Amino acid sequence: MSERKTSDRLSVTAPKGFLAGTARCGLKKAGEDLAIIFSERPAVAAAVFTQNLVQAAPVLVSREHLRYRTHRAIVMNSGGANACTGEEGLNDARATAELVAEYFNCDDREVLVASTGVIGARLNMEKIKGGVREATGQLSREAGYRVAEAMMTTDTKPKRANKSVRLGGKVVKIAGVAKGAGMIHPNMATLLAFVTTDAAISKTALQSALKRAVNRSFNRVSVDGDTSTNDTLAAMANGAAENEPITKPAGADFDLFTKALTEVCRDLAIQVARDGEGARKLITIRVRRAPNERDAAKIAATIATSPLVKTAIAGADANWGRILAAAGRSGVKFDVSKVEIKLGDLVVAQRGMGLQFDEKRALEILKRDEVTITFDMRQGEVEVTEWTCDLTEDYIRINADYRS
């Protein structure tokens, strides 16, 4: 079996020295809903969390645990967010980490915890206990593939990505899984995602690489502008690849590693956008020739979160005026009279004004399941890309009775 195929089959256990276990606790109506990722040797961990003021218990506990120098495991459940559950919720999250630590005979703080699901209800700890027992009892490399499924809530597809990079003659592997769908918005991890790598890298270098990767991937994806109480992106690096350790956030190896990590995160982020709740189309928004990255990102994010733009694309309607109006309310000062807008390769507006364009051709472009909007500012040299999805009736259907 080729390298690529093995990675595909193994997912987060493709990097050396990782095992996984999954279980069905019964928190979700169907399917597995608990997963554990385990590093056979002490790993270093880094993470980014939601910037929402309201932070779920597992986020608070993981933040605390992350201060520890080494980590061995990540335990996650779907079917319950354990958010807004007070002191008792915190105790539940801590107890979950303890259960896992007991099994692996490690410090509680070496275990990170993540949850996703409905806010405000306490977790059924009996079910969690059963799930942890089952998952830890069947640890294997093969189970790595099932982790992405166990994370799913309203996702329609599991999300996996992996990448190899050669660092000084050694092959280093990076693998990631994610769940997304609703409550996806820039300015934070905005979902659950876990990355494993066998790279030898210091904790601070890993944290720095992760931040850079997130800024050009998950922070450039928006489904509906809502951020969650539980967003967590955690990475573990265990050094099993035996590359020359990356000890600081600089140098050729660090750059190569960061690039590969960014690609894994970007791959996952695009899968998240494409599988947005109710989405039928992936929308890529390219803001070109902007004066600076901050303005470009602001405009891209405002277009990406405009319900009017997203419904127009859902309806294959070349309503470019909504794109320009969205940019106009982004808070960025720019010269409207220079802007050119393209749908795919079709120019629909120039010098801030509409053109007589071929509506048939526009329809053809907008009916595809991938649509690229290019907002060419023609007033600088910076380019930013953001991903989102169209807004369809199904988004409403999914979210109108999520709790039932």
Place this chain on the structure above:
Amino acid sequence: MSERKTSDRLSVTAPKGFLAGTARCGLKKAGEDLAIIFSERPAVAAAVFTQNLVQAAPVLVSREHLRYRTHRAIVMNSGGANACTGEEGLNDARATAELVAEYFNCDDREVLVASTGVIGARLNMEKIKGGVREATGQLSREAGYRVAEAMMTTDTKPKRANKSVRLGGKVVKIAGVAKGAGMIHPNMATLLAFVTTDAAISKTALQSALKRAVNRSFNRVSVDGDTSTNDTLAAMANGAAENEPITKPAGADFDLFTKALTEVCRDLAIQVARDGEGARKLITIRVRRAPNERDAAKIAATIATSPLVKTAIAGADANWGRILAAAGRSGVKFDVSKVEIKLGDLVVAQRGMGLQFDEKRALEILKRDEVTITFDMRQGEVEVTEWTCDLTEDYIRINADYRS
């Protein structure tokens, strides 16, 4: 016929000295699409416009004309926004004002212009000319009632409001009309609305009263977070009520007038929210016991624009976690552990945590066509109210093929 009924039948011509004319130009597929409001004597005008960087030609022209000391008429059309139409669009807006001024034998600058409809296409000036001719040819008090209909785009109902206030023994009338539906969002007029009053008031006092009124009405309404290129709220005051003139933005008469104007604007704003595109429910968001108005308004607006909150209400799902999560991403720092959330009169969360509440009762409350969400911060004394609507499949249907 009683005072109230006459006002209802007359709308913007209920205040003394105003006439109106409407016409069907053929810009919209059906119905009247042009309206003129005319003051028989020179009036003073005040207005607020969109804060979107992209401003339609009629907005630019009206801004310019507003600098003139007196005004006689407002002309508006639906069926075309005349936005992103360049120099030619500006000329079209100017030509429309000229046509009207010619008929009334007044200065061009005494005419304000407003348009609504699809962005990016030029107006058919032949149709506009015909419409202006027809509308000016049939000026009457009775036509006042039809102005609100001629303004409609995706609105399902015309929006009218009126109010009388006694100032020093004289009855002063204030009347307003609005169109809203999509592209409604705080921080500006966010729609087309026209107010007439027979109050004697100076231009600066009127402008000040209008600003105050807008801040507590239209700027507290959100349908989808998108702002338009054409938003305009214009008011004309002609002094025909012969009250002691209000010459400055202070004093008892000014306060009484501002209060009545605010009520008219609030009435219209709530009608706009209730008739949001695809809306089945009016949602009132009360943020209570906040430390200050700025924070309260920020939280209220974030809840009001959360697609997850709005779809939950559409589905009668008491998903209060989404309300708390929306507040959490508003950017306001607050003590989550003090917050109480009510749906109608049912407490669903307390001290930032969920309660065991009566789901049947919650369903009963959420199935009504008016739902009040109370976000009680319990950390101050300020209260702010914001209005929005639920987000339904119909919003998508309306917006997916708006141009066709």
